[in-house]
Amino acid sequence: MRNGTTPFEAKLWRHLSRSQLGGFKFRRQHVIGNCIADFFCPAKGLIVEVDGDTHSVGKDLARDEMHAYQGFATLRFSNAEVGKNIEGVLASILDQLMALPDRWPHPNPSPEGEGKK
Template sequence: MRLEPTEPEKRLWRVLSGAKLGGHKFRRQAVIGANIADFLCPQKALVVEIDGDTHADGSDAMRARRLVDLGYQVVRFTNHDVMTNLEGVCERLLAVLNAAPDRWHSPHPNPSPEGEGLNEDEVT
């Protein structure tokens, strides 16, 4: 799916990529444990799923529980929602993002083992 996203995923990604939705950064096809999220906002620990014909209610509920247990919030939209009401989807997403707490204070420090990122004298 990563190389061939669905049309609804393409349309939503055009809005989410480049931090276009309220300045929130997203990743597409993000790996979280044994799951691959359609979209992930790491700063807000928000997973966005676009449900189409390949999604099953029972397995989706179990998957959402696993993600919630890992500390993520899951928001779902249908293909139909994205295709016919993209503006409403974006309004709902922005409301959820603005209500969600940040996982860390920006800028996120680089956890590089080589010590790259913040210098000791820059840490307050």
């Protein structure tokens, strides 16, 4: 896992933690395959990334395509967006969460039903 967090990630996390945004639970620095997502909502399969100046657009695009293939949606925001327009960022995240289908219950439940014997 990455050590530490950027001030912009910390700012966004203050709004995403404890299910504050629309009641949706987020995980911070969640491992997906060989990548670490800044934030992840497992109920909707939404990855939220906060990108600084060191991000490579090409690598990010390839990573987003790989995640889309796995059934995940990705939203990316720059440090500047989080720093200057947190309300707009939160509105965009909430809009995407509301538009995505629920991933639960599990997409492939057993024929007998979960927990039934």
